[in-house]
Amino acid sequence: MNQEPLLAARGLEVSLSGRVILRDVSLTFSPGHLVALVGPNGAGKTTLLRALSGLVPSTGSIEVGGDQLSTLPLRERAKRLGYLPQGHLVHWPLPAKDVVALGRYPHGATDPARLSARDQEAVLRAMQTTNVLALAERPVTELSGGERSRVALARVLAVEAPIVLADEPMASLDPRYQIDVMVNLRSAADRGVLIVVVTHDLGLAARFADSVVVLSEGRLVAHGKPAEALSEQILADVFRISAYRADYRNEAVILPWAGV
Amino acid sequence: MVKAGLRGHPLKVTLGLAVLVASLAVVSLGIGQVRLPPLTVIDALFGGGTDAQQIIVGEIRLPRMILALAIGAMLGMSGAALQGLLRNPLASPSLFGAPQSAAFGAVLMISLGLADVRSYALPAAGIAMAFLSVFVLLAIAGRRAGLLLLILSGLAISSLAGAATALVMNLSLNPFAALEIAFWLLGSLEDRSFRHVMLALPFIVAGVAVLMSQRSAFRALSLGEETAQSLGVHVGRLRLLVIAGVALGVGGAVAVSGTIGFVGLVAPHLVRPLIGHDPGRLLVPSALAGAALLLAADIAVRIIPSTTDIKVGVLTSIIGVPFFLYLIVRERRSLGGGVA
Numbered sequence: 001m002n003q004e005p006l007l008a009a010r011g012l013e014v015s016l017s018g019r020v021i022l023r024d025v026s027l028t029f030s031p032g033h034l035v036a037l038v039g040p041n042g043a044g045k046t047t048l049l050r051a052l053s054g055l056v057p058s059t060g061s062i063e064v065g066g067d068q069l070s071t072l073p074l075r076e077r078a079k080r081l082g083y084l085p086q087g088h089l090v091h092w093p094l095p096a097k098d099v100v101a102l103g104r105y106p107h108g109a110t111d112p113a114r115l116s117a118r119d120q121e122a123v124l125r126a127m128q129t130t131n132v133l134a135l136a137e138r139p140v141t142e143l144s145g146g147e148r149s150r151v152a153l154a155r156v157l158a159v160e161a162p163i164v165l166a167d168e169p170m171a172s173l174d175p176r177y178q179i180d181v182m183v184n185l186r187s188a189a190d191r192g193v194l195i196v197v198v199t200h201d202l203g204l205a206a207r208f209a210d211s212v213v214v215l216s217e218g219r220l221v222a223h224g225k226p227a228e229a230l231s232e233q234i235l236a237d238v239f240r241i242s243a244y245r246a247d248y249r250n251e252a253v254i255l256p257w258a259g260v
Numbered sequence: 261m262v263k264a265g266l267r268g269h270p271l272k273v274t275l276g277l278a279v280l281v282a283s284l285a286v287v288s289l290g291i292g293q294v295r296l297p298p299l300t301v302i303d304a305l306f307g308g309g310t311d312a313q314q315i316i317v318g319e320i321r322l323p324r325m326i327l328a329l330a331i332g333a334m335l336g337m338s339g340a341a342l343q344g345l346l347r348n349p350l351a352s353p354s355l356f357g358a359p360q361s362a363a364f365g366a367v368l369m370i371s372l373g374l375a376d377v378r379s380y381a382l383p384a385a386g387i388a389m390a391f392l393s394v395f396v397l398l399a400i401a402g403r404r405a406g407l408l409l410l411i412l413s414g415l416a417i418s419s420l421a422g423a424a425t426a427l428v429m430n431l432s433l434n435p436f437a438a439l440e441i442a443f444w445l446l447g448s449l450e451d452r453s454f455r456h457v458m459l460a461l462p463f464i465v466a467g468v469a470v471l472m473s474q475r476s477a478f479r480a481l482s483l484g485e486e487t488a489q490s491l492g493v494h495v496g497r498l499r500l501l502v503i504a505g506v507a508l509g510v511g512g513a514v515a516v517s518g519t520i521g522f523v524g525l526v527a528p529h530l531v532r533p534l535i536g537h538d539p540g541r542l543l544v545p546s547a548l549a550g551a552a553l554l555l556a557a558d559i560a561v562r563i564i565p566s567t568t569d570i571k572v573g574v575l576t577s578i579i580g581v582p583f584f585l586y587l588i589v590r591e592r593r594s595l596g597g598g599v600a
Contacts, residue, residue: 081490083487089483091482092347102479102483
């Protein structure tokens with residue numbers, strides 16, 4: 001646990017069109033961790049994720065592997081930070097395998113028809129992990145929401161970046177695939193990848209994450225082990241809910257139960 | 261959706277299109293008041309045949325054919341590039357008012373007496389106005405431009421350019437000059453010389469080169485601007501380069517041909533069923549399809565019997581606008597949604 005932080009934000013502030021979205025957020029993350037980023041709607045979760053990946057201008061500092069993010073060329077950022085946005089939009093009916101292959105774009109593989117052996121392996125691995133090999137030739141626009149989000153997850157895993165920032169990758173998935181996505185992210189973390197995943201599912205966050213970051217109205221409220229960061233007090237103050245809490249096989253079980 | 265069976269190998273499709281363009285080019289050299297069979301045309305090109313045949317093919321028809329080929333290719337590629345940039349199948353230079361704006365620039369030059377129709381001031385003014393129009397359009401439409409917003413802004417810009425052109429003609433002191441401009445605006449490749457080729461070709465080649473240099477970025481852009489940026493694409497720079505490439509090509513083309521519309525809209529749609537939707541791989545085939553379209557249209561205006569010449573720009577619009585309507589019907593669902 002005493003590793004050098006892989007991703008560190010200090011005094012991060014983001015304003016979009018004159019409105020302050022994030023205030024003074026400082027966080028450090030180590031490699032091999034699965035971090036769940038939670039908070040009510042409008043707390044600034046997506047903005048924090050976009051700021052960490054350098055997609056929105058911010059003040060304060062962001063360090064990636066010891067380098068200031070702002071000094072890194074775009075291509076280098078892309079190799080270090082895989083970013084999976086909400087919605088999994090693809091504008092053209094491209095075959096699923098070509099979409100996954102775009103994950104190799106930062107590595108210079110800009111044409112899915114001409115991938116090096118190494119790029120092909122990365123694409124194959126990512127598609128196996130997310131169980132989308134059978135969809136390889138199907139146009140993504142014809143896939144179901146669940147299939148499309150698995151293809152999108154494969155795309156971001158294919159980057160094989162040391163850091164993956166995923167914005168609600170479980171939205172529109174059935175319970176089985178929600179668990180599968182978390183298992184995938186968990187195993188990537190166990191291989192040494194830092195995963196920061198935005199989610200509304202406190203139960204899955206508590207079950208799979210090493211740590212939980214709680215945001216509320218643009219401020220950092222808590223960052224710690226799931227049971228601590230999602231304490232009764234914080235659930236009541238931030239989410240205005242109470243939850244059923246238990247331990248099951250040494251994992252925290254948190255089941256949102258009622259409004260308070 | 262496109263059936264997989266229709267698709268060919270991209271390279272084969274591209275080669276097939278290239279053969280089609282070459283055949284149309286030879287036919288184009290043979291059509292006119294003196295009709296020449298293809299073999300005679302090829303013979304004359306390489307210095308055979310009679311002197312008359314050599315002059316007809318090499319000096320009268322060759323510049324026209326080169327311009328049709330180059331302008332068609334450039335328009336086709338511009339359409340594919342704009343559709344790729346905006347991830348929108350209804351994008352094209354003419355729907356964005358680029359040729360109309362370029363024409364305004366050129367007309368302004370002529371009527372201010374700053375340039376005759378054979379000076380480099382024409383393409384320069386055309387390029388500047390085309391750049392301005394596409395830039396303004398993209399600025400109005402913003403980063404997440406929906407179909408409706410783009411088309412309405414394009415309509416406004418082309419109307420403005422048309423009105424400005426009309427005003428210039430209205431204020432023109434010489435009614436014959438105004439009439440000449442009006443005909444020139446219809447878009448034609450008749451009676452063009454190598455001087456015209458030299459006027460347009462460098463800009464068209466530059467525009468095509470700029471657009472080609474960005475072809476893989478269009479592919480990453482299929483996932484949206486944010487994801488493309490997270491993959492290492494400079495989206496802001498890409499936009500500027502595409503605007504510049506389209507403006508160079510369209511401005512150069514309009515300066516010698518007047519406004520020729522809708523080739524850029526139609527060409528990418530013709531090749532998508534053959535090679536799929538990958539916007540990076542569409543550029544070259546779309547250029548070939550555009551070249552084939554304009555060559556065919558320019559052959560057609562010479563074959564269609566009529567008392568006066570039909571201008572090729574009129575013909576492409578007559579064919580292109582119904583195609584545009586068909587696309588609107590096809591995209592009705594996304595156009596109908598309130599938030600465009």
